[in-house]
Amino acid sequence: MAKLPFSFYQGTDVNLLAQQLLGKVLYTRLGDEITAGIIVETEAYKGVEDRASHAYGGRLTNRTQTMYERGGISYVYLCYGIHHLFNVVTAPEGVPHAVLVRGLEPLQGLELMLARRKMLVLKPNLTAGPGALAMAMGIDRSLNAKDLLGDEIWLEDQGALLSEPEIVSCPRVGVDYAGEHALLPWRYYVKGNRYVSKPNR
DNA sequence: GTGCGGATGAACT
DNA sequence: GTTCATCCGCACT
Numbered sequence: 001m002a003k004l005p006f007s008f009y010q011g012t013d014v015n016l017l018a019q020q021l022l023g024k025v026l027y028t029r030l031g032d033e034i035t036a037g038i039i040v041e042t043e044a045y046k047g048v049e050d051r052a053s054h055a056y057g058g059r060l061t062n063r064t065q066t067m068y069e070r071g072g073i074s075y076v077y078l079c080y081g082i083h084h085l086f087n088v089v090t091a092p093e094g095v096p097h098a099v100l101v102r103g104l105e106p107l108q109g110l111e112l113m114l115a116r117r118k119m120l121v122l123k124p125n126l127t128a129g130p131g132a133l134a135m136a137m138g139i140d141r142s143l144n145a146k147d148l149l150g151d152e153i154w155l156e157d158q159g160a161l162l163s164e165p166e167i168v169s170c171p172r173v174g175v176d177y178a179g180e181h182a183l184l185p186w187r188y189y190v191k192g193n194r195y196v197s198k199p200n201r
Numbered sequence: 202g203t204g205c206g207g208a209t210g211a212a213c214t
Numbered sequence: 215g216t217t218c219a220t221c222c223g224c225a226c227t
Contacts, residue, residue, distance in 0.1 A: 043208070045208075052208070053208090054208085054223095059224090061223075061224070062223080063222090063223060063224085077208090077222090077223085078221075078222060078223085079207060079208065079209060079222095080206090080207055080209055080210085080219085080220070080221080080222095081207085081219080081220040081221030081222065082209070082210080082219065082220055082221080083208095083209050083210070085208060085209085087208090100208060102208085125210085125211090129209070129210070130208070130209075131209045131210060132209085132210070141222095172208075173208070173209090174207085174208050174209070175208060177206095177207085178208095197209095197210095
């Protein structure tokens with residue numbers, strides 16, 4: 001096991017963190033059920049100054065509280081009343097930066113993922129897209145604010161798992177309401193990977 | 202207490 | 215391309 005160290009999550013350059021998370025491995029262990037996937041798509045949300053962020057303008061509520069805690073924990077919330085979205089909280093306590101994980105390449109526990117998604121055969125949409133991958137990994141709000149160095153949900157560096165991990169950046173998805181901030185190229189993904197949601201943007 | 206809308210995905214035409 | 219499922223969080227009264 002080579003879990004990402006506490007220090008990895010303390011940087012304040014959330015865009016750099018978002019790129020560095022590509023190729024890392026996300027694990028969940030729920031009871032005896034272990035699943036894992038390689039991160040291939042992320043988006044950076046830059047705290048108080050980012051209109052697309054829940055913490056824009058310093059907003060502090062029961063939900064956004066998690067983002068203000070020190071880096072190295074999870075931030076999981078419900079979107080559209082249906083989908084759970086998983087984020088990695090970064091930066092020191094008081095700085096609400098987070099990275100949304102939008103795409104995973106399955107690595108371990110494929111049968112479990114298929115069962116959780118009620119799918120019979122492997123298709124890229126098993127884990128392409130933030131709501132889809134959360135369901136496949138068994139992530140819901142009970143995994144909010146968990147220590148990412150714990151044994152329920154964590155990240156590892158297993159070296160170069162992707163061939164030619166060319167990184168592409170482009171505007172973020174679904175944040176049109178954020179005005180000019182919607183145009184910032186703060187989405188990052190591995191070029192050509194099948195588990196990237198909406199590849200042509 | 203009430204009302205509105207969302208960092209989506211799937212199933213349609 | 216369009217529609218809809220489905221419900222919590224947030225702002226406001």
